Amino acid sequence: MKITQIDAIPFAIPYRKPLKFASGEVRVAEHVLVRVHTDDGIIGVAEAPPRPFTYGETQRGIVAVIDEVFTPQIVGLTLLEREVVHARLDRTVGNPTAKSAVDMAIWDALGQTLGFSVTELLGGYTDRMRVSHMLGFAGPAEMVAEAERMRESYGISTFKVKVGRRPVDLDIAVVRALRESFGADIDLYIDGNRGWTAAESARAMRQMADLGLLYAEELCPADDVLGRRWLVQQLDIPFIADESVPTPADVTREVLAGAATAISIKTARTGFTVSQRVHHLAEGLGLDVVMGNQIDGQVGTAATLAFGAAYARTSRQAGELSNFLDMTDDLLTTPLQITDGCLHRLPGTGLGVAIDPDKLSRYRTDH
Incomplete structure (x- = not known):
């Protein structure tokens, strides 16, 4: 070994x-x-x-x-x-x-x-996760159409909507269009990637109070220490810290400061070893956890699934596991398949993935 x-x-x-x-x-x-x-x-x-x-x-x-x-x-x-x-x-x-x-x-x-599979080594709680699909910036009609395609093709019913544009009303219109188009048949949450100020975030959340959002994620920068704490104190839904909590110490600081009430774990930035530490900390603090997406390919998505499926807390919510569908190709011999809104762990040991040597040769850039 x-x-x-x-x-x-x-x-x-x-x-x-x-x-x-x-x-x-x-x-x-x-x-x-x-x-x-x-x-x-x-x-x-x-x-x-x-x-x-x-x-x-x-x-x-x-x-x-x-x-x-x-x-x-x-x-x-x-x-x-x-x-x-x-x-x-x-x-x-x-x-x-x-x-x-x-x-x-x-x-x-x-x-x-x-x-053994990595999921079994980590905890072995389940062999699958429900899938959340991330919707990037576009107009209301285009984002509704993409959500409909994901529902019809893959059975996905949870959507993370990218917000943070100015004017704020544009993003509010998108989220409202999604809710009006699908009603209670889908779950929605939003991610601002630090794009709004605390004041803009508060205004947007007031205007979307009737839309039944699950979460709000990184709406304003964590560096706006007082503004973010002020914002989180107003919300009646969990506020997810994502890029502001890359380490267990960052999770502790943000939560104890009142600047977050939930976290996103991304194995792309914390691997499995540090993600374990973050998970156990979240468990001890009683935080909701969402398995996030770094716009990974299928290898990275398989890693996110392996970790998310290992624990009850991480498998409780839909994981962001579908954006590999936006790529024109990938490296695996056997592609991942989303069915009925779920992604199942690949059979086999480790991550269960196998790299196609011809595809790797075609797409590598160090020749």
Whole structure:
């Protein structure tokens, strides 16, 4: 079970249409496939999606830090020395998705070695999750049409609506159009990606008070310390902290400050090892948890599902597991399938995913 090699392979797959939100937009999945090799011939895999407008990472930066910094510190350790790996990765500031991909690839390799799925290794609560689909910026008619397509094609009935535009009324019109079109047949929550001020957020929430929203997520910046606390105190639905809580310490600060009442866990930024810490902290604090999406491809989505299905708390809510559908292709030999609004854990050990070598060769950008 000794780690002998780590690969960081950049690849690029276009999206069918730009995905737009308050903090940026994504047109191409310029991600990094991370592979951890062992002396038993096992290869664990994970996906690192750089989001420079959120975490400051780039595709080239992820490859460089894995090749030049992390690999020399990790090669020679065993798959069981995950806490040693975590401590060594933690010496380097930042780089959350690079660290997380290395961590998850190690867990995938461990599951394959021991003959268990990652979900079973983590907790084994269930084998599936309900799916929430993220709707990016567009007009009311276009967003309603996309939601209808997701309902008809995949049975999805929970939607996360990206907001945070100005004027505020535009986003309010979109959310209202969705509710009026589908009534109580769908669940809705909103995500501002820090795009509004606290005052704009409060006004928008007052105008949407009759729409039965499940959550409001990152409507205004966490750096607006007093404004955010003032906003959260007014709300009668949970306020999700997402990009403001990348570590357990950040979760503690935001919750104790009254700036959040729920959290989003994204394995793309906390891997499995740190996500466990965040989950257990949320459990101790009694927080709602949503499994978030980093606009992952299918490898990253399989990782989110593996963690979310492992625990009762994370599987309670629909997880953001469908945005790989917006990509024109992917890397897996057997694609993920959403049926009846659910995504089932892939059979097999580890994450259960297998990389198609021809597709990897076609889309990798380091030739």
